[in-house]
Amino acid sequence: MSPALQRILALWAALLTALICLAFLPLPSHAGVLLMLAIWGMILAILAVSRHGEPDVMFNAGDLPAAAYRQPIVLVCGDSAQAWPHDSAVLTVPEGCWIRVTQQQDVSLVARQLLWLRPEWVDQLSVMVCVCPQQHHDSDALTSYLLAFRWKISQLRRAAACPVPLIASVHVGSAMIAGRLWQAILPGQPLSVWRDDAAPCGQNIWLTQGGSGALQQQVLMNSLMDWHRQHVLTIFTQDHPDLPPVLPAAMVWGLDTSLDGVLTVSLWTRWLQQHSALEQVAGWTPAENTSSSFPLPEFVLPLLPQGCGVTPHQRAWRGALWLSLLAAVIALCSSGWNNHQLVQRVAFDISHFRQVATDDHAAKEVAVKVLHQDTAVLDDHARNGVPLRLGLGLYQGGRLRLPLLDAIRSWVPPSPTAPSVPEFAKPVQAPKTVRLNSLSLFDSGKSVLNPGSLKMLVSALVDIKARPGWLIVVAGHTDSTGDVQANRLLSLKRAEALRDWMLSTSDVSESCFAVQGHGASRPIATNDTAAGRALNRRVEISLVPQADACQAAETLPASGVDAGITPSKEN
16 A cells, blocks of 8 residues: 555544544543544554655666556566666566566565565566576586575565465577577466467477477477476475475476577586587577577466455555444444433432432432433533434433423422511511312312302411412312323312402402412322322412512402401301
């Protein structure tokens, strides 16, 4: 992957890290920032290490094909590399790419550098070693070179973790050759003959068509094959205590009319002298005054492995996709945990509120304030949208609002203390709440006062006085039998009926009254027994201080006792 793609991928990882740490993780803000900075530091360190590990490339990386190139890549080593036909070390042809490795360079090191630049090429990499016996005169030196090369190939295969194919090529120059001649054993194919001016064919076909000239050339080619088996193939395949055998995937033998660097006395001439008993034969060496580099066997390229891996851009997309998937999993887990914490906190606040004793007004008020705060948070979520840390389809706040509101409604605030009065003023004592049995006043399920209950009302309400600054609150209650909404409406209508009776039998202004219908929400006894339900069916009348209540009572004429409610003499 190129440095540019690495930087883009690192930037994407940094953005995902910021999103997760600041918006999803259940951490305080400062802790999320510190974690984000730590991960950013790790990303920068990885980038710095990858840049620091860049080796010094022994060839111009700009000459290499693009990273998406999938044709065979062949490292050319040995004698042909000394007479490379091009200035650049990289030669790209339609069927593949050749890369020169001189004898002063380590083929395994060059391969590692190449794979560092193009890691996608590991499956399409091959190595070709070229040997020209006419350019060597010391058999021991050649053997040492081939053993060292065998060790380097073993190291390369171990580093690449794949069987890098080896092509063994042996070629000589000869004056008896009219044109360039190749014979090769390729993967999955028998021995074939390749010429510049003819299509490839089998050896027998070529000998039949070529006549005596082909027979002479084949004799020289057979000698070259024998020399290759004894001095090259044996070195690669013989048992060695420290080196594994390296069997070539393809073997190529070549004859050409001209060649650079030919020695007068070489391993090739000595081989021919030993096996022919002749001192010198015309045609053993190239024609004089010829100078040419031996061409590369391009016909082997289509048979070599090609790349099938992903391109650098595809690798970058995969990396970005995996990072996004990891971030999505972390975000979902964090959102689930945050919603779990929200449910636990609200449930604890509601449970704490219910556990506080009713007469502990201070603790009860604190608990109610906490419930109001929870409700405000949920209302903010409903108005402005669910925050990311609770979102992703996992939000649980919607089902918490109703239990919160029910808990808040169940709280009955304590009666406020009467306002202070001067010492010389006569204190006004508020009477106790008057509680009347609903069945004594109304028929079951009805809200019309019974005619026989009026006398009881007169005696029960004698202490209810209308005073400025005091509000007469008439509250109706029922038991839990029946529908909740119907019970609440029935209790309200009964309270209104009692208020209307009090208004009709006195001169008190309607502003002195307030009616409430609580239904079964405020029981004073259990609803599991008939006696308890009878106690819960009631109407309560009480005086509650309120600064602007019942101001009209100051202007009303006194009627008997204390300018209050003066019931009529109904029986």
